[in-house]
Amino acid sequence: MTVQLHNVSHEYNYGKVQALRGINLDIRAGQFVAIMGASGSGKSTLLHLIAGLTQPRDGDVIVLGHHLGKLSDNDLTLFRRRNIGLIFQAFNLLPTMTALENVMLPLIIDGKSKREIRARGEHLLRLVQLTDRMDHRPDELSGGQQQRVAIARALMNEAPVLLADEPTGNLDSKSGEDILYLLRELVERENRTMVMVTHDPRAAAYADRIITLSDGQISEELGIVAEVMVS
Amino acid sequence: MSVKHALLGLLTENPKHGYDLKRDFDDRLGDIWNLNYGQIYTTLERLVRDGLVELFDEVSQEDRPDKKIYRITSSGRNELRHWLVQPLKHEPRTLRDELFLKLLFIDLTDPELILQQIREQHSVYMAHMMQLTNRKYQIDGSARRAIENTHDDTERRRIERNRLVSLVVLDAALFHAEADIRWLKHSEARIKELV
Known part of the structure; x- marks a missing residue:
């Protein structure tokens, strides 16, 4: 199991806001899971817990066999850097860097030289169909292209787990769809595990499993059996 | 049609x-x-x-x-x-849902009855959207592969045309299902507020 949550509860504001209540969830390797729910339902909290950005008040979060609550701060940072790729609604690219430099950033932070990682950065930008935009800065790219750079960046450290928070929230309908197609293709081709938070039913429908949260609890779960491909 | x-x-x-x-x-x-x-x-x-x-x-x-x-x-x-x-007919399509009838006659002193039905219907539409999206993904993928593997322009155009028609049709079904989902969510909030 790639991600396991055992009886996880979390609260904010000294217990005044109960964000999650007794969540049990198993996510297998290679699954594309969408987490849906209204604002305040706890879906972003759930993503932050899996990313190790927040520790739960109760219960265990186990990612790739590691109990995140038992790791030291340093180990947790290292674990996240090597195993988790994050994709945000706001892209979060550095404006002064080119697309290629943004993509290479996670490994530059990890102490690798640009020379040794350049080929991988270029390969990933080709993978997200930005071959001719490698030297462009974020303000020279469309929203959809910026999100593609952010996806390539999330893949740079070869993280087996990708976490996306409303990845199409800032994009028009068609660009958003292209991003979702790309994410699903990456999950399948590169055997990644993807957890995506979204409030958009059309985005969620790209997943092979949809979990809906209401008031901090799982209120509904849907899955799909892959259809036989029709040419 | x-x-x-x-x-x-x-x-x-x-x-x-x-x-x-x-x-x-x-x-x-x-x-x-x-x-x-x-x-x-x-x-x-x-x-x-x-x-x-x-x-x-x-x-x-x-x-x-x-x-x-x-x-x-x-x-x-x-x-x-x-x-x-010929121009398309400029008439809105008929809008009819069993929920309208149920709302007319159901006992709203027990709102859970209708709310439960709304939630179930929501799941049906969401599962439908997953199936449609899966189909769209498969059609798109096999068309892309077929185009990569053909050097015949006429054949490529034929595949492109069929891909376009399939995607447009599936998009129509998806947008309608999405509208139904949004309407159900909105109705759920409205019923909760009224009761």
């Missing part, structure tokens, strides 16, 4: 018999439009009667009636061309 024009359109490609027409139609529009053999054969009879389609060949089959192969006539091609340039 017009079965007559759908069959005329399919017959412009090449002569076909009823089974071919059903298969070709399902390949392209089967996700949203269930056309049965009965409709195909009665429409073919009418098209022959009106001179828009003619019998092209009859192939004898063992233990079964002869297979009739039809082709489009020049009048049929004119009719299709005329229909293609």
Whole structure:
């Protein structure tokens, strides 16, 4: 199991806001899971817990066999850097860097030289169909292209787990769809595990499993059996 | 939608018999439009009667009636061309949902009854959207691969056209399901507020 949550509860504001209540969830390797729910339902909290950005008040979060609550701060940072790729609604690219430099950033932070990682950065930008935009800065790219750079960046450290928070929230309908197609293709081709938070039913429908949260609890779960491909 | 024009359109490609027409139609529009053999054969009879389609060949089959192969006539091609340039009807489609009726008669002192139905219906639409999206993803993927593997421009254009039609049709179904989901969510909030 790639991600396991055992009886996880979390609260904010000294217990005044109960964000999650007794969540049990198993996510297998290679699954594309969408987490849906209204604002305040706890879906972003759930993503932050899996990313190790927040520790739960109760219960265990186990990612790739590691109990995140038992790791030291340093180990947790290292674990996240090597195993988790994050994709945000706001892209979060550095404006002064080119697309290629943004993509290479996670490994530059990890102490690798640009020379040794350049080929991988270029390969990933080709993978997200930005071959001719490698030297462009974020303000020279469309929203959809910026999100593609952010996806390539999330893949740079070869993280087996990708976490996306409303990845199409800032994009028009068609660009958003292209991003979702790309994410699903990456999950399948590169055997990644993807957890995506979204409030958009059309985005969620790209997943092979949809979990809906209401008031901090799982209120509904849907899955799909892959259809036989029709040419 | 017009079965007559759908069959005329399919017959412009090449002569076909009823089974071919059903298969070709399902390949392209089967996700949203269930056309049965009965409709195909009665429409073919009418098209022959009106001179828009003619019998092209009859192939004898063992233990079964002869297979009739039809082709489009020049009048049929004119009719299709005329229909293609006609403006669409500018009328909103009929909006009818069983929920309207239930709301009229259900006891709203126990709102959980109707809210439960709304939640169940929501799951049905969401599962439907997953299936449609899965189908769209598969069609898109196999079209992309087929285009990569062909060097024939005519074949490439044919694949592109079929891909476009399938995606547009599936998108229509997806946008409608999404609208239904949004409407159900909105209605749920409205009922909770009223009761």
